[in-house]
Amino acid sequence: MPKLWTETIDAHRAAVRDAAMNAMAALVAQHGLVAVTMSQIAERAGIGRATLYKYFPDAQAILTAWHERQITEHLDQLNAVVDPAAPAVVRLEAGLRAYAHIQHHSARHHGGELAALLHRSEHVDRARQRLRDFVEQLLAQAVRDGDVRDDVATDELATYCLHALTAAGTVPHQEAVHRLVGVTMAGLTAPRP
């Protein structure tokens, strides 16, 4: 008797995948990355080992899937927060602020190693590229409005923002997150002559 079932096969498969990824994140937060085994993940997820192998070939694949899922959720949250009718620089600030809060929450929820890995090199990561594109679009609009510097390419500015705001994971409280967003945006303003 399988331990995880929902009403449709597709929903069931998604639930099993989520259970495996959540188990992975919990075990990594608890034991660190190099001590996690497929046996532990299956047990923590409440599924059989053979079932886990049907969904993921190995633990590294689960980590990759977890990473992409987190980034996709973050992107959804950013989209929800940005008011399309607002001026570009307001949208930019709202987006960056939301991202900083996500970083702040992630570091506490998942522990340092996973939070760091959420931010890894993205030439292997399509979800992270979408996140960067999202921020780059906000920046491009704010550049057109003259609110953001135009002497540096927007893709570089987007990378700068995303990296700078991961600092939100290590600051102790919300006020510091707000200040961090301010400092990050200060980097985006046009340089004085």
Next chain:
Amino acid sequence: MPKLWTETIDAHRAAVRDAAMNAMAALVAQHGLVAVTMSQIAERAGIGRATLYKYFPDAQAILTAWHERQITEHLDQLNAVVDPAAPAVVRLEAGLRAYAHIQHHSARHHGGELAALLHRSEHVDRARQRLRDFVEQLLAQAVRDGDVRDDVATDELATYCLHALTAAGTVPHQEAVHRLVGVTMAGLTAPRP
């Protein structure tokens, strides 16, 4: 017959530790974090498994030691680059530039996951705290000279700098690293009224 020997026991122990940490870094870059075993590390390091267990209790401990060693080397490089006789803001920029170059190099040398982990949450990491203190001292001096904003605490600014400059790991060439340092320092200037 041991495979690794140097002239003194202390030097030998250091060599064995380095060999194990280097093997760890190489295997992680090659296979990802969750697929690395103590057997592989020992083989790659050229030492026996029992010997490896004499130096490190598990793979996670090797990763932690590697991380601390890298940060210590980075701090040494930063100290070498900063001219104590120069003005504070010049020292600050030199330090930040050097750190950006280190990030740029690290990401290429070690691969994304290890580079990301070099930057993880530091409430478990003494070496990283020393790095932050170093940058914070440079900032404090520049604040006194009026070259850096004083409305945000220097420890927060230091955290911002270190995180922002990890973006250097993902930009394609040196010119972008230079611009990134400029954008990061723009965030440090006093806000316009």
Next chain:
DNA sequence: GTTGACGTAGACAGATTGTCTCGATAACTT
């Protein structure tokens, strides 16, 4: 009701883990 997919305990061979032994080797001390 039928079909196909899913889950899973257990089996299997191979690999890894963590600890231990003990002989060979090397550094240190005298």
Next chain:
DNA sequence: AAGTTATCGAGACAATCTGTCTACGTCAAC
């Protein structure tokens, strides 16, 4: 040079993990 101390590491050991497979009960889709 000789004696002492420390290190190395292959192999052994029991336990665990890996990756694949089987067979059968269960469940969703049709």
